[in-house]
Amino acid sequence: MADILIIDDEKAIRKTLTEILSFEGYKLDEASDGEEGLKKFKEKTYDLVLCDIKMPKLDGIEFLQKAGEINADIPIIMISGHGNIETAVEAVKKGAYDYISKPPDLNRLLITIRNAMERTSLVTETKVLKRKVSRVQEMIGGSAPMQKIKETIDKVAPTDARILITGENGVGKELVARWVHEKSNRNAGPLVEVNCAAIPTELIESELFGHEKGSFTSAIKQRIGKFEQANGGTLFLDEIGDMSLSAQAKVLRALQEGKITRVGADKDINVDVRVIAATNKDLLGEVDDKNFRLDLYHRLSVILIHVPSLNDRRDDIPMLVDQFLEDICADYGIVKKSIDDDALKLLQEYNWTGNIRELRNVVERLVILSAKSITGEDVKSYVMPR
Numbered sequence: 001m002a003d004i005l006i007i008d009d010e011k012a013i014r015k016t017l018t019e020i021l022s023f024e025g026y027k028l029d030e031a032s033d034g035e036e037g038l039k040k041f042k043e044k045t046y047d048l049v050l051c052d053i054k055m056p057k058l059d060g061i062e063f064l065q066k067a068g069e070i071n072a073d074i075p076i077i078m079i080s081g082h083g084n085i086e087t088a089v090e091a092v093k094k095g096a097y098d099y100i101s102k103p104p105d106l107n108r109l110l111i112t113i114r115n116a117m118e119r120t121s122l123v124t125e126t127k128v129l130k131r132k133v134s135r136v137q138e139m140i141g142g143s144a145p146m147q148k149i150k151e152t153i154d155k156v157a158p159t160d161a162r163i164l165i166t167g168e169n170g171v172g173k174e175l176v177a178r179w180v181h182e183k184s185n186r187n188a189g190p191l192v193e194v195n196c197a198a199i200p201t202e203l204i205e206s207e208l209f210g211h212e213k214g215s216f217t218s219a220i221k222q223r224i225g226k227f228e229q230a231n232g233g234t235l236f237l238d239e240i241g242d243m244s245l246s247a248q249a250k251v252l253r254a255l256q257e258g259k260i261t262r263v264g265a266d267k268d269i270n271v272d273v274r275v276i277a278a279t280n281k282d283l284l285g286e287v288d289d290k291n292f293r294l295d296l297y298h299r300l301s302v303i304l305i306h307v308p309s310l311n312d313r314r315d316d317i318p319m320l321v322d323q324f325l326e327d328i329c330a331d332y333g334i335v336k337k338s339i340d341d342d343a344l345k346l347l348q349e350y351n352w353t354g355n356i357r358e359l360r361n362v363v364e365r366l367v368i369l370s371a372k373s374i375t376g377e378d379v380k381s382y383v384m385p386r
């Protein structure tokens with residue numbers, strides 16, 4: 001059932017609108033001036049607002065502007081008296097969905113409300129679709145470390161420099177790699193990803209370099225490897241710290257000579273590939289333990305980008321929460337829920353694993369279990385301290 005907020009200083013108008021709309025099955029809240037209206041608007045996510053233009057304290061136009069800064073997705077319909085049709089038209093230009101005149105005409109009122117709600121669901125649908133077709137997800141975060149990462153990406157992306165991205169699980173290493181590719185001159189070429197930890201040691205060479213038919217028992221047909229697939233583009237070697245020493249030797253050769261050989265073949269193939277690698281391990285420690293080749297480390301780490309854990313960039317949490325709220329509510333096909341300052345503060349102070357997926361899961365849980373506005377109490381009940 002849709003929630004509507006009526007803001008009008010005339011009690012009689014509020015009463016009439018409430019009667020008509022509750023009869024139609026809407027749930028109503030009332031406010032008697034713009035200031036009270038704004039307070040309610042902040043506390044709860046409405047599906048629609050009906051707002052008078054001329055009111056004490058905060059007038060309709062000011063309300064429209066402030067509400068737009070809080071949540072621009074909620075349609076606002078202005079209620080205009082005789083003397084202020086021009087202002088109502090101006091309000092529509094400034095983003096109001098439409099206006100109705102006083103005294104409200106029943107049919108026009110209901111049709112306008114229904115159309116506005118339909119538009120909201122279209123807007124939500126469009127957002128979901130846009131997100132699905134957009135190539136790379138936005139990298140959220142204005143904290144000092146994130147700003148530095150974004151600056152580094154801008155500087156190094158257009159060069160062909162190899163990059164080693166370090167950081168714990170789920171901190172956004174892959175996203176960094178995607179943005180480097182997107183902002184590089186190779187963005188028309190492919191971005192091919194290999195998760196070195198997920199491939200059994202004995203198959204990694206064939207995965208990276210391909211193989212000829214019959215080169216080993218299960219090689220029933222010829223196969224093109226990831227290096228070849230990434231030709232003209234970028235190869236993202238994720239979890240490089242888990243690669244076997246023999247595969248490391250071959251990767252090193254590919255990087256040194258720009259050539260690869262398919263398993264079981266005797267001729268070389270030239271490849272033009274930019275390599276970006278990522279790891280959650282301390283690679284130099286792995287070198288000390290003789291699990292990783294120092295010469296390969298040097299080849300890969302021309303540029304080093306370290307992505308810090310979420311706990312080391314808590315300033316980004318409110319922005320991430322806001323983005324996740326938007327994404328998750330859009331996925332569920334509901335109007336974006338709001339979150340109050342107490343809840344945000346608790347999330348900002350929480351002891352995270354550092355993995356951004358954990359934050360997303362928590363926001364999803366809060367969206368499912370909380371009312372339209374997520375409060376500090378919700379966080380206390382649904383997000384258990386670890």
Ligand SMILES: Nc1ncnc2c1ncn2[C@@H]1O[C@H](COP(=O)(O)OP(=O)(O)OP(=O)(O)O)[C@@H](O)[C@H]1O
Pocket residue numbers: 137138139140141167168169170171172173174175176238280320356357
């Ligand atoms: N700055 C960010 N803004 C928005 N979403 C982000 C950000 N960083 C990471 N994410 C999201 O968090 C999730 C984990 O990110 P990603 O896969 O890039 O991390 P990773 O460090 O490569 O993880 P893993 O170590 O598991 O390979 C993804 O869904 C990603 O889109």
